Amino acid sequence: MTWAGLQITLLTGLATGLFLTLIAIGLSIVFGLQGVINFAHGTFYMLGAYSLVMLQSHVPYVGIAIVATIIIGGIGILFYGIFLINLKGRPHLDYLLTTFGAALIITEIVRWFAGSAPQFAQAPEFLSGVVQLGAIVFPRFYLVMIVVCAILMAIGWYVFQRTLLGARVRATVEDGEMAEAVGINALILNLSIFAAGAAVAGLAGVLAGPVFTIYPDMDLDIIVLVFAVVIFGGLGSLVGTLIGGIVIGMIQAFGTVLFNSTVAQIGVFILMAVTVIIRPQGLLGKRHF
Amino acid sequence: MATWLRNDEVRDLGILGLGFIGAACFVEILGLLGIDRSYTYHIAARIAIMALFGIAFNIAFGYCGILSFGHALLYGGGGYIVGILSVKMGVNNMLVTLPMAAIGGAALGAMLGLVTMRNVGMAVVLITFAVAHSVWLILQINPLGLTNGEGGLSGIGRHMSWSGGGANLWTTERSYYWLCAGIILGTCIALRLCVASRIGLAMRAVRDEPTRADTIGLNVKAVRALAFAISGAAAGIAGGLGAMLSGVVTPEDAHWLLSGDVLLFAVLGGAATFLGPALGACVVVLAEIYLGEITRSWPLLLGLIYVVVIRFAPGGVVGAYEDWRRGRKRDSKRLDTIRDDRVQR
Numbered sequence: 001m002t003w004a005g006l007q008i009t010l011l012t013g014l015a016t017g018l019f020l021t022l023i024a025i026g027l028s029i030v031f032g033l034q035g036v037i038n039f040a041h042g043t044f045y046m047l048g049a050y051s052l053v054m055l056q057s058h059v060p061y062v063g064i065a066i067v068a069t070i071i072i073g074g075i076g077i078l079f080y081g082i083f084l085i086n087l088k089g090r091p092h093l094d095y096l097l098t099t100f101g102a103a104l105i106i107t108e109i110v111r112w113f114a115g116s117a118p119q120f121a122q123a124p125e126f127l128s129g130v131v132q133l134g135a136i137v138f139p140r141f142y143l144v145m146i147v148v149c150a151i152l153m154a155i156g157w158y159v160f161q162r163t164l165l166g167a168r169v170r171a172t173v174e175d176g177e178m179a180e181a182v183g184i185n186a187l188i189l190n191l192s193i194f195a196a197g198a199a200v201a202g203l204a205g206v207l208a209g210p211v212f213t214i215y216p217d218m219d220l221d222i223i224v225l226v227f228a229v230v231i232f233g234g235l236g237s238l239v240g241t242l243i244g245g246i247v248i249g250m251i252q253a254f255g256t257v258l259f260n261s262t263v264a265q266i267g268v269f270i271l272m273a274v275t276v277i278i279r280p281q282g283l284l285g286k287r288h289f
Numbered sequence: 290m291a292t293w294l295r296n297d298e299v300r301d302l303g304i305l306g307l308g309f310i311g312a313a314c315f316v317e318i319l320g321l322l323g324i325d326r327s328y329t330y331h332i333a334a335r336i337a338i339m340a341l342f343g344i345a346f347n348i349a350f351g352y353c354g355i356l357s358f359g360h361a362l363l364y365g366g367g368g369y370i371v372g373i374l375s376v377k378m379g380v381n382n383m384l385v386t387l388p389m390a391a392i393g394g395a396a397l398g399a400m401l402g403l404v405t406m407r408n409v410g411m412a413v414v415l416i417t418f419a420v421a422h423s424v425w426l427i428l429q430i431n432p433l434g435l436t437n438g439e440g441g442l443s444g445i446g447r448h449m450s451w452s453g454g455g456a457n458l459w460t461t462e463r464s465y466y467w468l469c470a471g472i473i474l475g476t477c478i479a480l481r482l483c484v485a486s487r488i489g490l491a492m493r494a495v496r497d498e499p500t501r502a503d504t505i506g507l508n509v510k511a512v513r514a515l516a517f518a519i520s521g522a523a524a525g526i527a528g529g530l531g532a533m534l535s536g537v538v539t540p541e542d543a544h545w546l547l548s549g550d551v552l553l554f555a556v557l558g559g560a561a562t563f564l565g566p567a568l569g570a571c572v573v574v575l576a577e578i579y580l581g582e583i584t585r586s587w588p589l590l591l592g593l594i595y596v597v598v599i600r601f602a603p604g605g606v607v608g609a610y611e612d613w614r615r616g617r618k619r620d621s622k623r624l625d626t627i628r629d630d631r632v633q634r
Contacts, residue, residue, distance in 0.1 A: 037411070086600060092411050093356060094599050097556060100549060101595025108589035224422065224545075231415055266426045273419035277404060280412040 001257070004136045009253050011133075015142040017249020018149035022204040023222065024229040024241050025156060026197020032173040032236020032286070034190050036084060036095045040103040042223030044072050044198040047106075048205020049214045050114055052121045061124035061206075069203045076198025080191055103219060111216045123210035145207055152200065153242065160238055169193060173236050173286075225252075225265075228272040234285020243283060247271075298481050301563045305477055308567075309337065309470040316466075330462035331534070334469045336574045338531045341473045343554035343566030344480060345523030349398075350552070351560035352484050353516035354496030358414045358548050359401055359421030363521040365543025366390075366397045367528025369428075372442035372538040373435050381448040383459075387472070387529050394525015395518045402514030409499070418545060428540040441539030445532050469530050476523050481563060483519060492516050553591075557598050559605030568606060 001009070027041045051068040052061075059067065083102045087094055122128075123141050130137045160166040168189055172179040180186050212218070225248065233244025248268055255264025275282060312333045320326040342364055349355040367390035374380040374389060404420060405413045431438035447459040447468075459465050483489055494502040495512045503509050532538040541547070550573065551566075558569025573594070581587035602609040 083596060090599075090603070093414075094603065096414075097552070097595050098599045101592040101599070104588045104592030104595070108586050108592065112586070224418075227415070228419070260430075262426050262430045266423050269419045269423040269426070273404070273416050273423070276412050276416045276419070277407060280408055 005257070007133075007136050008138060009257050010250075011138055011142065011146070013250035013253030014246065015145045015149075015249070016252050017246035018153070019145055019204060019208065019245075020225060020229050020249055021242050021245030022149050022152060022207075023201045024226045024233075024245055025153075025238065026194075026201050027226060028230045028233070028235055028237065028241045029169065029173075030190075030194055030197050031230070033169065033193055034176070034186075035092060036194075037092055037099070039096060039099040039223060040079065040083075040106065040219075041099075041197070041201055042219035042221075042226060043103045043106045044076060044201035045205040045208070045222055046110065046214075046216070046219040047072050047075065048202035048207075049121070049209045049212075049218065050110055050205075051202070052206050052209035053114065053119050053214055056121055061127070065203060065206045068206050069199045072202030072205075073195040073199035075202075076195040077191060079198070080194045084194075085187075103223075107216050107219060114216070116216055118213045118215040121209035121214060127210075141210060145211075148207060152203075156200075157238065165189075165192075225268065228268050231272050231282055232275045234282030236286055237282070237284040240282055240284030298485055302474070302478055302481055304564060305567065306474055309474065312336070313466065313470075327462040330466045332574075332578060334462065334466045334534050335531070336571055337466070337469050337473050338527050338534065339551075339554065339570040339574050340567035341476060341530070342524055342527040342551055343558065343570040344477060344563065345520050345527060346551045347555045347560055347563075347566045348480060348484065348492075348523065349516050349520040350555050351562075351565075352489060352496065353492040353513060355405075355513055355516060356410070356414050356552075357401065357417040357517070357520075358545065358552070359417030360520075360524060360551050361543050361545060361547035362401070362417075362421035362424050363394045363397050363524035364528040364531070364547060364551075365425075365428075365538070365540070366521075367394045367525030368532035368538040368542045369436060369442070369528075370394075370525070371529040371532045372445050375445045376442045377435060381446045383447065383449050383529075383533065387526060390525040390529030391522045392525070394528065395522035398521020398524070399514055399518040401521070402517030405517075406510045406514065418548070421543065421548060422545055425540055425543050425545070428543060436540075439540060441537055441542075443537040445536050445538065447533045465534065469534070472526065472530065476526055480519070480523055484563065488512075488515065488519075553595060553598075555605075556603075557594065557605055559607030559609075559611075561604065562607045565605050565607040572606075 023041070023045050026044075027038055030036050030038055030041075048068050051071070052064055055064045055067070079102065083098055084095070087098060127141050127144050129140050131140050131143055158166075160169065168179070168184050171182075172184060172186065172189060176186065229244040229248050230241055231244075232247060233240030233242070248271070251267045251271065252261075252264045255261070255267050313330075316326060316329045316333055319329055342360075345363075346357070346360050349357055349360075370390045370393040371383075371386045374386045380386060401417055401420060405416050408416060428436050429439055436442065446457075447465060448457055449459060459468055484492070491502070491507050491512045492515075494505075494507060495509050495516075499509050502512075528538075528542065531542070554569035554573060555566040556569070557572060558567065559565030573591075576590060576594075577587055580590055584590065598605070604612060
């Protein structure tokens with residue numbers, strides 16, 4: 001591998017990793033808060049990508065991004081109210097199965113409206129093309145992805161560590177019963193964090209639209225990778241999720257360049273298995289199981 | 290060992306046998322009404338095979354409290370063993386290939402058991418999923434040229450003779466259905482005796498009170514690995530029978546969606562009983578074939594089944610029926626991975 005090739009692969013890995021982190025963060029925090037293993041989290045990502053397909057001829061890209069984020073946040077609230085609110089106190093398995101069923105239902109509804117055929121979305125004019133970075137050329141859109149993900153991550157970190165909402169979330173992750181005892185409204189907190197996670201995953205879908213093929217089962221394909229990210233980094237940990245995302249993004253990028261994408265995925269899942277065997281809580285997570 | 294068959298064992302196996310006979314009668318009646326018998330027998334055989342897979346899964350899940358999300362690996366492993374022996378090596382005799390599938394399934398199950406030895410609960414779900422998904426990906430890239438990649442192996446025969454010649458009795462769907470019924474009933478007798486024996490007692494002890502089981506001298510890890518291996522052997526047989534039924538085995542036979550299906554069989558039917566998963570398999574496979582034809586959106590119905598069953602009948606159909614019969618409320622004490630704490634003999 002040449003020096004330029006190495007640089008390109010590193011940047012691709014970083015873009016993939018930050019992008020996976022963006023989807024994974026909602027999943028991770030929601031698990032930390034209430035023990036919900038949300039199989040349908042990839043569905044919000046898929047909805048984001050499809051909103052790009054549906055709206056791209058009518059609305060400018062940035063507009064779609066804003067609208068989709070808000071709408072998918074609302075869908076997240078609905079989702080929580082319909083599927084999860086009644087399962088309070090049930091074992092993890094019940095959440096896993098219910099959200100899996102919910103993912104199948106939503107995917108099928110999307111299939112009714114948009115059809116099964118793979119679709120493609122265009123990157124907007126000002127984001128397409130390539131950039132000259134020293135000796136290498138790199139797609140402009142990947143750079144935008146890196147920047148947007150980094151900004152969102154910084155906002156997430158600020159909210160988490162420096163605001164009252166973040167303090168409440170951290171308290172609930174640490175000890176849910178105690179947090180409720182001191183007057184934190186668990187329902188409103190859970191609902192808002194769930195909606196925020198869904199909205200961010202939807203935004204990731206809008207970002208991914210121009211890069212990947214869009215098809216109804218894309219949620220199941222991404223969710224297994226996202227699971228690998230949060231399992232490796234540690235469920236409920238923000239920094240762990242970031243590390244997990246970047247490590248897995250790098251494995252994807254280098255595995256694809258050196259071998260092929262299937263070998264890269266095998267590497268990801270073997271890493272996931274080894275992580276859980278040796279350290280079930282993940283790199284930086286708290287022990288949940 | 291006082292009596293080797295107690296009442297409830299006779300009852301379970303009797304229901305299973307009557308189920309096979311009843312299904313065959315139903316198929317014949319449909320045949321008299323002009324519906325193609327070979328197609329309906331094919332479906333009946335598929336249901337029977339999925340029922341065996343469900344029962345096999347429940348040996349680990351319901352009886353030993355191991356929630357595996359990689360059981361499709363064991364089913365697909367059995368199928369691929371039969372397929373490779375038949376297509377690549379020319380060994381068509383099912384007296385050889387089926388036992389090999391059982392051994393292979395047991396070995397794969399024991400491997401999953403060893404890999405998950407140090408973990409419990411959701412960690413086991415994640416590890417088994419990751420291992421099975423890796424194997425599924427490896428099947429796609431076709432190492433050693435044995436598995437033919439995405440297309441899978443086709444042209445798997447159903448023979449049962451040492452010489453290779455002579456009339457082949459098992460090519461018709463009706464005869465193959467009865468063969469499947471016999472093999473499945475035999476396997477279920479073995480499994481039923483197994484869960485009623487001291488091994489089964491040890492499994493339930495490990496499920497309900499792992500710490501106490503350890504204290505009284507049971508080797509908890511070994512019991513878990515054994516449950517995995519027994520479950521894997523039966524799942525391997527189911528996979529082998531399935532491969533011979535359709536004549537093809539593809540990577541989809543080892544995909545994690547199948548692991549999800551078999552979990553649904555157990556949850557829908559009721560994991561606290563021996564036959565619950567078989568009932569769940571009947572309902573799901575029939576619904577998939579017939580409702581799927583009517584509505585053309587089977588995944589939507591499947592999703593609804595998941596959501597509704599977990600919400601309203603977490604003990605499954607059989608569990609809900611027994612609750613109703615005993616007039617008990619649903620909120621009995623439950624373990625993390627188990628639907629119900631009803632210990633069953």
